[in-house]
Amino acid sequence: MRELVCIVCPRGCSLTIEGEGEGISVSGNFCKKGKDFAVSEMTEPKRTICTTVKTAYPQCPVLPVKVSADIPKDKIFEVMAEINKITVNKKIARGDAVIENVLGLNVDVIATSSMLLKLD
């Protein structure tokens, strides 16, 4: 038996997981997302990263970015290192990729703001 707290939404359900592999059973979840989260935590825990990337624009020295989908938890610091190598020198929009397919994880690093487009 394992206890987990679901981090999908602010409700933060306390999950109890019993069994292993195919026979896994989850209780304490309010919705289906809780079960999916528990299964993923037991097999390959994933997380998102929200961070910033340097820009070439002094009025907006950093631009907020995130990964387009969750990545394996143990890759967080490697992906951070990739993001910290980049300097954005084009005025990109929200949703545009800063790094495509980062570390071959099939996930892009994308801008979460269009603030550079508003610079004159």
Next chain:
Amino acid sequence: MKSYDVVVIGGGPAGLAAAISAKQNGASVLLVEREARLGGILKQCIHDGFGLVRFKEKLSGPEYAERFTELFEEEKIDSLTLTFVTRIEKEKDGFRVVLVNRNGVEAVFTKALVLATGCRERTAKQVMIHGTRPSGVFTAGTAQHFTNLLGVMPAKKCVILGSGDIGLIMARRLTLEGAEVLGVYEAKSTPSGLTRNIHQCLNDYNIPLHLSHTVTRVFGEDRLTAVEISRVDERMTPIEGTETIIECDALILSVGLIPENELAEALSVKLDPRTKGPAVNGQLMTSIDGIFSCGNALHVNDLVDYVSESGEIAGKNAALYCKAQRKEIDISISDKLLYAVPQKLDLNKDNSKTTLYFRSRDVLNGCTFTIKKDGEPVFSKKYAFLRPPEMENLLIDFSSMSLNENSKIELDIEVKNNA
């Protein structure tokens, strides 16, 4: 002096939602924001978790804010950024709002006000810590501003006091950027932040959370060099003999938020000592007619979705409040008329079936009664004769005449041949 139905103060999610809904409910709106960009505190909240209720999506703060800013821009609502509201004066039918910006000092008139000024963080002054006053002691929101907007790391090795959500989120954020977060210390016996944040911000990164502990002393001349931590009892009093010294270059405070209500207080709006925000009715109108409050200025919300919702309620009701007010223009008469009733039109009301009574000043034969809008005839009716003792009445559709506050309505009688 420029005049509006609704002036919204604050361009965060609450103010944006209020301005949009006031506009959609027919009001003329001005939004005033002291910073250069709209979006409020969300501009620096780059983490995700916003908008789950409203958009069923996990958005980052900037994404949520920009969705609203774009809606706001589509509505073509007047806005002033880098503009402070310094003073508000109550006038007979509304308020005089004094603004300061690069162009100098300016005043606008408004019938209704929406206060959406957000909240501020409790600072070191509001928690009891002994010792020197070195730099390196700041709030979690300040740390967030430095890291996420300026791209400057405010600490290398830090201690966080208080387990509020902003502190937890900054513990993770600073760790991601390579700082060492030595621990989060909370004087209460339970954490103040969401359980989810304890897990994804602390446990995921092996950052220890120490409940029933507080910072009792700070050390350092120019810059912080260490803090003293003590255990506290149930009454949150430090227990002697439990002190430990921890070397660090920053102490980050996450000890709570207080609604920002300086403007409301200056207007003598009644505050609720429990929420520290204005006491309001179901329309979110405060103790003063025409002043509405929403978002974190009203009470500290944990979800931005509810902030936007309260903005919409306040904005809509501010617009309805203005409609319930009179917006009258005069019906003037030329010297051919003795009098006319009504003398005024309230543009906030339905005037499509207005009965107009009038008498001519003299006996007139073969004449035309006309209603002129800004000098142009918009209605006319021929009469074989008009006589002062005989009152005339007409059913007039004033609502179809596209009237506004500046329209001039005049009643006149033209006589073709006065033979």
